[in-house]
Amino acid sequence: MSTATTHDDHHHGAPSGIMRWITTTNHKDIGTLYLWFAFINLLIGGAMAMVIRAELFQPGMQVVDPNFFNMMTTMHGLIMIFGAVMPGFVGLANWQIPMMIGAPDMALPRMNNWSFWILPFAAIMLIAPMFTGGAFLDGQGPAFGWTMYAPLSLQYDKLSFFIFAVHMLGFSSIMGAINIIATILNMRAPGMTLMKMPLFVWTWFITAFLLIAVMPVLAGAVTMLLTDKYFGTSFFAAAGGGDPVMFQHVFWFFGHPEVYIMILPAFGVVSQIIPTFARKPLFGYSSMVYATASIAFLSFIVWAHHMFTVGMPVAGELYFMYATVMIAVPTAVKVFNWMATMWRGSMTFETPMLWAIAFVFLFSLGGFTGLMMGIAPADMQYHDTYFIVAHFHYVLVTGAVFSIIAAVYYWLPKWTGHMVNETHGKIHFWWSTISVNVLFFPQHFIGLAGMPRRIPDYSVQFADWNMVSSIGGFAFGLAQVYFLFVLIKTIKGGEKATDQVWEGAEGLEWTIPSPAPYHTFETAPTVK
Amino acid sequence: MESKELASRNRKLVGRLGIAAVVMFGFGFAMVPLYNVFCDITGLNGKTGRIEAEAALGQAVDMEREVTVEFVVSVNSDLPWEIKPMVRQIKVHPGAVTEVKYAARNITGNTVIGQAVPSLVPGLASKYFNKTECFCFTQQTLAAGEYKEMPLRFVVDPALPKDVSSVALSYTFYRMEGGGETQPGNGLEKITLGQVSMGSDPLEPVL
Structure with a gap:
């Protein structure tokens, strides 16, 4: 019987123009802001990837100098993780969670506004040092890798920009996570018990706890960098009694759960889409929930598999190896559940379903290479080669990014009121899926052959596959510009979407009109 | 649900989650002495x-x-x-x-x-x-x-x-x-x- 949220100041004559967006507390507006922010960052980070692939097109130094290349790999990683994938999922959460649980808005709408508006400033702070230094290609952005390993990162003289940008990103994420948990725990419609919640809501609920647990640890790690750099402490500087390996432990204690922060909501998206187009309820709903929770728990106890080569004792290597390989069990539960959902379903292959199926296939492929590297003795060979680059791009690009694109195609008719032109959607899908494999699959080969990552030049034996990979890269980059065209075209017009949009769609968000009105569920629905 | 009650539940939850975030920030720093103690006992970091x-x-x-x-x-x-x-x-x-x-x-x-x-x-x-x-x-x-x-x-x-x-x-x-x-x-x-x-x-x- 809730008619208004806590600090509800929804004026039905909201300010217009730019002030509407700056002052908005509406979850749909904020969701839109997050999604556009993510897309802009995808293009910026993508442009950096193009520079990397251009330099690696041929052996030798052609396009940029080595420091600039290092800056590109560093900034590409940071922008894609903190600027594109994480805000992309938060945008989906903002749009969808209130509509999926029958809430009128997020629990804390003003904090929601703040969570978003910190982001552009954090991004500017992160990117700004790239434009210092005199001439073109003389940027002085961070060039120490997105993992910011000390003591290398301590040699960077504009480190304070980077550190405060990470702090701001952390604040934004933590506030966003608190808001999501409060919304899910306190704002569900009557009858919406926890075990009736759509899987997307469940995965985000667990992700939010991961964010609250590990973003502060990252903040702590960069604060230690700050005091080491500017206040004379020696947390990580060996000369003063610090320990560089300890930085890696602290960083990966954050870093491994962070990986799941970027993939659990993707599991949620796919768990919404596949039942819709298989026209069957999700197979093994409760096992999906428990599998998600198990993956989240395991993510805290496997971090040192990122550092098998630092010289751990065999007992440590064995422990982290077994714990890591154990993650395959709940992950396999999920993959088999998706397959069982599709089994003998009345499947149709609209654009969102194609992306979701590609996700299941290609994410599993990335998961398998992850298992290979989880084997400690084998990892000695793969460590810091292009094999790991191929692995994490399979799980993050064809995993996380594909699921965000799938979600956008799935819910876009609800957001805009227009169906996506299926031909355009399918062109985008096949173009992206083929090119992304041309881009990343050969990196397995050159990685196994021993090409190190993060190096702008390489031995001529790697030349052929690098050229293939670069061609795939340029094609994949161009495909995302085409995506922009599809998005704008759908926002501007298209076939009118029905309320249910997809024939097999079930859930509260499909009971409201398309496009979703500015205010929904001001009177809570009752869930049976 | 009354909006006042909801407001107070939200406040309580935000308070708790906020404390959890602060505790985890502290935990990041606590890893330093924990790591050193662990290394002292096991000799992991090679300090003679x-x-x-x-x-x-x-x-x-x-x-x-x-x-x-x-x-x-x-x-x-x-x-x-x-x-x-x-x-x-x-x-x-x-x-x-x-x-x-x-x-x-x-x-x-x-x-x-x-x-x-x-x-x-x-x-x-x-x-x-x-x-x-x-x-x-x-x-x-x-x-x-x-x-x-x-x-x-x-x-x-x-x-x-x-x-x-x-x-x-x-x-x-x-x-x-x-x-x-x-x-x-x-x-x-x-x-x-x-x-x-x-x-x-x-x-x-x-x-």
Whole structure:
């Protein structure tokens, strides 16, 4: 019987123009802001990837100098993780969670506004040092890798920009996570018990706890960098009694759960889409929930598999190896559940379903290479080669990014009121899926052959596959510009979407009109 | 649900989650002492120990067993010194105090202070590797162009696990800003001197 949220100041004559967006507390507006922010960052980070692939097109130094290349790999990683994938999922959460649980808005709408508006400033702070230094290609952005390993990162003289940008990103994420948990725990419609919640809501609920647990640890790690750099402490500087390996432990204690922060909501998206187009309820709903929770728990106890080569004792290597390989069990539960959902379903292959199926296939492929590297003795060979680059791009690009694109195609008719032109959607899908494999699959080969990552030049034996990979890269980059065209075209017009949009769609968000009105569920629905 | 009640539930939840975030921020810092304690117990990070000379010389020497100790030095790029161990490797009996020397030269025209940081591989052996005297206990000062031989006296604990037959001791030298003091040597007789197999200039490249 809730008619208004806590600090509800929804004026039905909201300010217009730019002030509407700056002052908005509406979850749909904020969701839109997050999604556009993510897309802009995808293009910026993508442009950096193009520079990397251009330099690696041929052996030798052609396009940029080595420091600039290092800056590109560093900034590409940071922008894609903190600027594109994480805000992309938060945008989906903002749009969808209130509509999926029958809430009128997020629990804390003003904090929601703040969570978003910190982001552009954090991004500017992160990117700004790239434009210092005199001439073109003389940027002085961070060039120490997105993992910011000390003591290398301590040699960077504009480190304070980077550190405060990470702090701001952390604040934004933590506030966003608190808001999501409060919304899910306190704002569900009557009858919406926890075990009736759509899987997307469940995965985000667990992700939010991961964010609250590990973003502060990252903040702590960069604060230690700050005091080491500017206040004379020696947390990580060996000369003063610090320990560089300890930085890696602290960083990966954050870093491994962070990986799941970027993939659990993707599991949620796919768990919404596949039942819709298989026209069957999700197979093994409760096992999906428990599998998600198990993956989240395991993510805290496997971090040192990122550092098998630092010289751990065999007992440590064995422990982290077994714990890591154990993650395959709940992950396999999920993959088999998706397959069982599709089994003998009345499947149709609209654009969102194609992306979701590609996700299941290609994410599993990335998961398998992850298992290979989880084997400690084998990892000695793969460590810091292009094999790991191929692995994490399979799980993050064809995993996380594909699921965000799938979600956008799935819910876009609800957001805009227009169906996506299926031909355009399918062109985008096949173009992206083929090119992304041309881009990343050969990196397995050159990685196994021993090409190190993060190096702008390489031995001529790697030349052929690098050229293939670069061609795939340029094609994949161009495909995302085409995506922009599809998005704008759908926002501007298209076939009118029905309320249910997809024939097999079930859930509260499909009971409201398309496009979703500015205010929904001001009177809570009752869930049976 | 009444909106007032909802507001208070939200406030409570936000408070709790906020506290959780602050606690986790603290946990990030708590990992530093936790890590150090863990490493002290297990010897994981290769930090070697220090014992008094009297205690070291009182240990029984295990003449049945030989352990190879290898010496490695790396110099941080900020420190303009040439440093080499005067022996590359030596076989010692556990319990016997052994002295080796490192040769260092300041190749600049200024006085420079350096500090050596030790690390031992395998890490689990590090708590059985003790020093009675080491140039790494204090900062070292070299005047312009000064050449110096720096002693290291160590003893391998006879309790060293049987499967360890060789250890590598690595020093990294860093440049320090402050002033340093040198430690006077104390000529103890029972010390085995390491073989010095050097030509006239110990800093000539050793093959």
